[in-house]
Amino acid sequence: MLRFHAAVLAFFLSLSVLFSFCHGTRPLPGDAGEGLSIFRYAEAPEYRNGVGCPAPPPNNGDRRRPVSICDASLVHIAMTLDSEYLRGSIAAVHSVLKHASCPENVFFHFIVARSDPASPRVLTQLVRSTFPSLNFKVYVFREESVKALISSSIREALENPLNYARNYLGDILDACVDRVIYLDSDLVLVDDVGKLWSTTLGGSRVVGAPEYCHANFTKYFTDGFWADPMLSRVFAARRRRPCYFNTGVMVIDLVKWREGKYRRRIENWMEVQKSKRIYELGSLPPFLLVFAGNVEGIDHRWNQHGLGGDNVKGSCRPLHPGPVSLLHWSGKGKPWARLDARKPCKLDFLWEPYDLFLHNNNGSGEDIRVRGRRVMGGGASYSSSCL
Ligand SMILES: *[C@@H]1O[C@H](CO)[C@@H](O)[C@H](O)[C@H]1NC(C)=O
Numbered sequence: 001m002l003r004f005h006a007a008v009l010a011f012f013l014s015l016s017v018l019f020s021f022c023h024g025t026r027p028l029p030g031d032a033g034e035g036l037s038i039f040r041y042a043e044a045p046e047y048r049n050g051v052g053c054p055a056p057p058p059n060n061g062d063r064r065r066p067v068s069i070c071d072a073s074l075v076h077i078a079m080t081l082d083s084e085y086l087r088g089s090i091a092a093v094h095s096v097l098k099h100a101s102c103p104e105n106v107f108f109h110f111i112v113a114r115s116d117p118a119s120p121r122v123l124t125q126l127v128r129s130t131f132p133s134l135n136f137k138v139y140v141f142r143e144e145s146v147k148a149l150i151s152s153s154i155r156e157a158l159e160n161p162l163n164y165a166r167n168y169l170g171d172i173l174d175a176c177v178d179r180v181i182y183l184d185s186d187l188v189l190v191d192d193v194g195k196l197w198s199t200t201l202g203g204s205r206v207v208g209a210p211e212y213c214h215a216n217f218t219k220y221f222t223d224g225f226w227a228d229p230m231l232s233r234v235f236a237a238r239r240r241r242p243c244y245f246n247t248g249v250m251v252i253d254l255v256k257w258r259e260g261k262y263r264r265r266i267e268n269w270m271e272v273q274k275s276k277r278i279y280e281l282g283s284l285p286p287f288l289l290v291f292a293g294n295v296e297g298i299d300h301r302w303n304q305h306g307l308g309g310d311n312v313k314g315s316c317r318p319l320h321p322g323p324v325s326l327l328h329w330s331g332k333g334k335p336w337a338r339l340d341a342r343k344p345c346k347l348d349f350l351w352e353p354y355d356l357f358l359h360n361n362n363g364s365g366e367d368i369r370v371r372g373r374r375v376m377g378g379g380a381s382y383s384s385s386c387l
């Protein structure tokens with residue numbers, strides 16, 4: 001299992017720039033079909049359980065038959081899946097499987113917006129063709145329910161309602177799923193997700209996430225919020241000082257979540273926001289209002305966030321010091337966009353090995369050099385040449 005440490009990353013990066021990454025490539029599985037022609041992804045290698053894993057849930061030998069979601073040996077991961085960030089989601093799934101000790105015990109729950117330009121059916125087919133033996137289920141998210149709750153500032157009107165899907169996991173996922181890891185689509189794991197899964201949520205803690213107590217917590221809320229004692233006293237009752245946490249990586253106890261009606265608590269703050277303007281950002285502040293100061297602090301290695309760079313300038317960000325288990329391109333820039341534009345940040349080369357997107361050479365028969373990988377023919381198959 002690969003484990004990354006900031007100290008060895010410089011060496012690793014210099015290698016990656018020189019040699020690119022060589023990984024097994026194979027022909028596309030048949031014709032992906034009309035509806036999928038805009039989505040060209042290579043089939044991921046098949047990842048199998050190592051020794052010491054619990055027996056993977058039975059599917060009577062048919063790897064395409066869904067396993068029981070209620071099987072106690074499963075590691076549940078929820079992610080959104082949409083046309084815009086599809087390439088990121090596919091890379092994220094790939095990274096989880098590649099580094100998991102027990103990939104056959106991982107179960108993905110994908111939330112798809114009903115209004116997505118690629119239909120839920122097409123996105124399901126795409127996941128199936130890219131990861132033929134993956135355990136997963138696709139859920140259709142009705143954005144109307146949350147749209148009414150999103151206050152209508154310009155910024156929020158532009159925001160994807162799927163950002164709010166993480167608030168509905170307790171309702172969307174089957175009742176027998178009692179814990180879930182929520183992951184954003186712009187990240188990759190470089191460590192075993194089983195370690196994150198085994199996080200203990202102590203006492204009454206409902207959510208676990210890395211906390212950032214040096215971040216200026218005040219700025220996530222408006223002056224009006226802090227000036228109103230009825231509102232800002234919400235943090236006074238907390239056991240600890242409230243700190244910022246990023247909602248892109250969370251371990252959630254769904255039993256406590258459902259019992260404590262946390263979806264409703266978050267919605268209540270969204271309703272306050274509609275009349276009072278207590279924060280500027282969209283989906284994050286209600287989570288801070290409900291959980292900050294009551295979060296189970298997970299090691300920072302599980303969310304090295306901000307790699308997307310500055311929100312205004314989109315500049316490159318370095319890693320924080322310390323070990324790294326998860327790299328998160330939160331912020332403006334996304335690694336696939338910067339790599340395609342040939343303006344990558346150094347750390348984007350750490351995302352690239354998980355990318356399964358096939359660049360279309362449009363059937364011209366010419367070779368297109370994609371960072372050292374030779375793509376041949378009309379896109380029906382390709383071979384790899386590692387420099
Ligand atoms: C934190 O942010 C608030 C609001 O933007 C600002 O008034 C305050 O000076 C900041 N505090 C520190 C320690 O930077």
Ligand SMILES: *[C@@H]1O[C@H](CO)[C@@H](O)[C@H](O)[C@H]1NC(C)=O
Nearest residue numbers: 359360361362363364365368
């Ligand atoms: C692919 O080919 C078609 C027709 O030959 C052309 O219109 C289109 O612009 C090409 N697309 C790319 C990405 O080269």
